[in-house]
Structure formats: structure tokens, C-alpha cells
Amino acid sequence: LMALQGVEDATERRRRAVRRGSGLLDRLDELKLALLSGEAGEGALERLTRTLREDRPEDADPGLKAVLDQIDLRVAVELAKAGIRPDAA
Template identity: 45%
Template sequence: MRIERAGRTVSTSGRAGSGRTEDGARFTIDENQPRPRTAPTAAPQAAGGIDALLALQAVDDATTGRRKAVKRANSLLDTLEEIRADLLTGHVSEGKLNRAMAFLGQAKGYSDPELDQLVADIELRVRVELAKLGKYPAL
């Protein structure tokens, strides 16, 4: 087929749909021949190992603990920055203090001693600022 213009096609092979092969023989179906039996399809099987895949997703990889520690440290630093900005205006909101205390209550220990020490230093600074404002979070 050759496309001459949009929407119009021209056949380049003579008559279309003649049902003839290259040597001129015509294709026919013999109705007297028995049809081959089709094999029944197998029953669908459940995907194997899906429990193993779900279990693997639940396990933290080596970078997850570090990522959580960095996220927590950034949250603590952001909260300290907000408290500092509020101190400059003269009034610290109770919500920001409660948020800082909530961040301090989150899980600790990330298996990287240097990162743990850095997060501990940030936590200490948050505790000092909270203590100055009359809030004493549990250790």
C-alpha cells in the first residue's frame, strides 16, 4: 500500500481480497476433516513468593536509618529556627514548643556513631531552649 494523500490509500498489489496465493491457487477450508481438539487451560496459580517480597519491603535497608536520623535532625533544627524567630517577636507559640517536645520523644539510635552524636547535640540544644521557656521534656 502506498499513501498518496491524507485519508486515501492506493493498493499496489492488484486486486485486494482475492484469496489467491502467489501461484494462483485458492485457499479453502475442508469441512470434512475433523477439527483438532484444544487442550484445556491450566487453572491459574497464585503468585509464589509474595509473602517473601512483602517481608523484604518491611525490612529497613542500610540507608533507611541514616535517612530517618537526618530527617529527624532537620526537623529539630527547623523547630529551633521557628522558636528563635518567635523569640525575636516576643511570643513563642505553645504549638511550636509541643512540636519540639514531640520530636524529642521519637525513637533514637541509628547505628552510625557520628550521626548519633550529632543528633544528640541537636537534641541537647532543643532541651536547653525548652528549659529556658519552662518546658522540661522527659529524657
């Protein structure tokens, strides 16, 4: 039973990590659309910062970790271009 609970926990952590990464990609798309339509994108930047601050569950899969690292880096670059420090904002 304990081993089964451990597997469920790992599966749930992975699911949350994927959901967080997907949310960040959605927020990046919102920012892109706002900028392309001539808007400043403040709301999209705020949502992007909020999503980035969400706890990132650690996953043992190195491939997933690498993809999530790349997404986090892209978000950090976009926030830096807007003059926002996600760790201080």
C-alpha cells in the same frame, strides 16, 4: 537477599535519624523566629517537644550520632529554659 534487606534497613534507619534531626533544627528555627518577633512561642515549643519525643533510630555512624546528640541537647536546653521537661510533658 537477607544481607540486602539488612543494608536497606540500616539505610532507612539513617534516613529517619537525619530526618528527625533536621525536623528538630526546623523547630528550633521556628522558636527563634517566634521569640524574635515578640511572641511567646508556645506553639513552637509544643512542636519542638513533640518532635523530640519521636523515636530516634540508632545509627552505627559515630559522627551522625554525635551530631544528633548535640541537637537533642540544644532542644533540651531550650525546653528547660521554658520550664518544660520533655520526658514528663
